[in-house]
Amino acid sequence: MSWDVIADNFGRFAQGAQLTLLLTIIALVIAFVLSIALALLRDSPRWWLRHLIGAYTLVFRGTPLLIQLFLIYYGLAQFEMLRQSFVWPWLSSPLICVLIAFVLNTTAYTTEIFAGGLRHLPAGEIEAARAYGMSPWTQARRILLPAMLTRSLSLYGNETIMMLHATSLASTVTLMEITGVARNITLNYYIQFEPYVTAGAIYLLLTLALVGAFRFAEWRWAGYLQPRRG
């Protein structure tokens, strides 16, 4: 066993964990904002808008994230027009491509979670808001969104864990997050066991921390949905 290699490379793992967290947080924050907008429009009375969003979520939930990532990182280079344009410096950076793929992917899942939450709101809450004469904007801000978010909390928690785990795919396009660091160390030191076990342990810790955070959030903000005890 050569755990001393892991100890020597502790700094690299810490940097990898930093990049993993950075990717997860940026993707989740952007996706959160987009998903709320899309979820409100998901059941819009305009049929074309409904179907457009439905088609988007079907395509991005129906294909592997790895393919989406490769389509963006390798695939876009096929178009000469894009390569000549001013966006190319951004689109040729792995970091930007990974973030675009992650945001598109997790937004599709989160939109469906939030839209599902909106569909299951008790009709009485919305009727009461209308009876109070709230404008659509006030209704959304005071009634729809808080009620939908608290109800979606556990599913959304699962999605954030999926996102954390999905960042491991960033290693396939040369980014040095936790998995990338582990892969690199196996190649440099010819050891196959310790780096991957360390990577797995770091992910496990991060996952448990997320699970704990969401348990707390559910207890704090969604407690009113639980049946009263005693």
Added chain:
Amino acid sequence: MLSDYIATVLGAGWISLQLAFLSLVLAVVLGLLGALCKRSGSRTLRVLVEIYTTLVRGVPDLVLMLLVFYSLPALLNQGFEAWGWEYSVEFSPFTAGCVTLGLIFGAYMTETFRGALQGIPHGQIEAAHAYGLGRIRTLRSIVLPQMIRLALPGFTNNWLVLVKATALVSLLGLQDIMFRARGAAEATGKPFTFYLLAGSFYLAITVVSLGALVWVGRRYSMGVKELSR
């Protein structure tokens, strides 16, 4: 020229499907065992299953795959060497992929099946015992048919995620649709076309599976009262 590449890529879809089906069988077996253990009276079994599901769901699929493909043989071979055996193991990408996906989705199936078992009214099992049905007969005629209905939504979801997860095994070197798409992309200089082709293959499986499972769902929900709305 291009059509040859397209045929090769789509032909490799068969490998992906084989991998998905074999992993699904393993996952269902592990899931049933896990669910029964979780409901059993033995504390040790329950804790063991709890550790299994937490570990598997706390680590990314890709990392688990690398652990099974690279780390597990390395550990075994070190052990063999320490014992002085002239023996070394190595997994093929297909075996490693199948075992990993089976393990991962076995954990998800455990949760799905446990939930389904809980949904079966206890009175029915007691009634079966009162009629003199044995344990196996009760499981086969009373519990399993209803479990299929109750587990179907979760099962569908797990299957759809499983099919997409098979794309990861291409990173171990399995020559599946993803691997072939990559090869064709590099050979022809048309990466977008070929990754789009591979993506459409997965999307087609998703759509077909959704359709099939709606049909199965209707078949197994016959005679179930729905709340009128």
